[in-house]
Amino acid sequence: EGVYKDIQLQKQKKQKLLAVLIDPDKMLPEKAVGFVEKINKSVATHIFVGGSTVDLYKTEILVTKIKAKTKLPVILFPGDVSQITGEADALLFLSLLSGRNPDYLIGKQVQAIATLRKLSLEVISTGYLLIENGKETAVQKVTQTQPMPWADVQNIVDTAKAGELLGMKLIYLEAGSGAIHPVSDYIIKRVKNELEIPLIVGGGVRSKQQLENAYSSGADMVVIGTAFEDNESFFDDLKK
Numbered sequence: 001e002g003v004y005k006d007i008q009l010q011k012q013k014k015q016k017l018l019a020v021l022i023d024p025d026k027m028l029p030e031k032a033v034g035f036v037e038k039i040n041k042s043v044a045t046h047i048f049v050g051g052s053t054v055d056l057y058k059t060e061i062l063v064t065k066i067k068a069k070t071k072l073p074v075i076l077f078p079g080d081v082s083q084i085t086g087e088a089d090a091l092l093f094l095s096l097l098s099g100r101n102p103d104y105l106i107g108k109q110v111q112a113i114a115t116l117r118k119l120s121l122e123v124i125s126t127g128y129l130l131i132e133n134g135k136e137t138a139v140q141k142v143t144q145t146q147p148m149p150w151a152d153v154q155n156i157v158d159t160a161k162a163g164e165l166l167g168m169k170l171i172y173l174e175a176g177s178g179a180i181h182p183v184s185d186y187i188i189k190r191v192k193n194e195l196e197i198p199l200i201v202g203g204g205v206r207s208k209q210q211l212e213n214a215y216s217s218g219a220d221m222v223v224i225g226t227a228f229e230d231n232e233s234f235f236d237d238l239k240k
């Protein structure tokens, strides 16, 4: 319960949240500790762990290492059922609402129950929307779904709202890791305007300006992975 309650509280207080995404496939185990120390000294508020292709053991070992070094909440952002580990503080239980692949709408979620039943992991129901971004990203390939075009902004808004009315606790607007274009300010504003639940935005954010634009447009939390992987001094840039 705790992780989601805190996100809601911080949203009420208008405190903006920043999650650093660590992809177990890209993070070398020997580099993890140093990276987490950088996160601890940064403005980041949460750590997400997940990727499109990683396996359980990699995720579990990495989460255990991260937890030993930080007080920040560590949240699973799984690309697949095999990445669920009880070592984390919470799990984003994602349903890919932008696509029409039943496996990623409900199939994987059903498969996950056998694992979740054995764990006492906080589960946060999250409506996940993949938005057009300028190139094909991993999410698109893995899930065999198309992102929602910018031109269909009303459909994006309606899809997010449908997720909320289905009882989801978060909406995540995703441009895809390494996206050329992050989710536009206009789309964020339009979605935010109709949403009561907290809004997460991620994919392709690689400057302080883009981060601030996402916040001022209405993102309660922004997720950044690639920009920190490529350049750890980006942590310091955000403080300035």
Ligand code: 1GP
Pocket: 021, 174, 175, 176, 177, 178, 179, 201, 202, 203, 204, 205, 223, 224, 225, 226, 227
């Ligand atoms: C991807 O939204 C996250 O799922 C973060 O994307 O790696 O482009 O920061 P980046």
